[in-house]
Amino acid sequence: QVQLVESGGGLVQAGGSLRLSCAASGRTFSKSPVGWFRQAPGTEREFVAAISWSGSSTTYTDSVKGRFTISRDNPKNTMYLQMNSLKPEDTAVYYCAARDTYRATSPNQEDYDYWGQGTQVTVSS
Numbered sequence: 001q002v003q004l005v006e007s008g009g010g011l012v013q014a015g016g017s018l019r020l021s022c023a024a025s026g027r028t029f030s031k032s033p034v035g036w037f038r039q040a041p042g043t044e045r046e047f048v049a050a051i052s053w054s055g056s057s058t059t060y061t062d063s064v065k066g067r068f069t070i071s072r073d074n075p076k077n078t079m080y081l082q083m084n085s086l087k088p089e090d091t092a093v094y095y096c097a098a099r100d101t102y103r104a105t106s107p108n109q110e111d112y113d114y115w116g117q118g119t120q121v122t123v124s125s
Contacts, residue, residue: 014087048094049081091121
């Protein structure tokens, strides 16, 4: 079992930066691929980024490539999403998610087994 808690959301002006954190409890976090998803009002939840359990492989949705960076610190059981050059269209609730151990990274939310409660990110124009 893995429990996930996001933090670091808030209000920022366009062009600014935020760093989201996802703290995990449970002994299997370091063996689990993890990812970030987001959901804007009136839209479906969408994939943002994912990182392998070792941290050696990352993948991003096209709209955030070059602006967002996903990373993890396994000894601290924490994952991060550094978001730079934020745009109003990045406004959403951001969720972290984890797969079962040693699975591949995936952009599909149905492949994830554990979810956090979400943190709001609002980018003003």
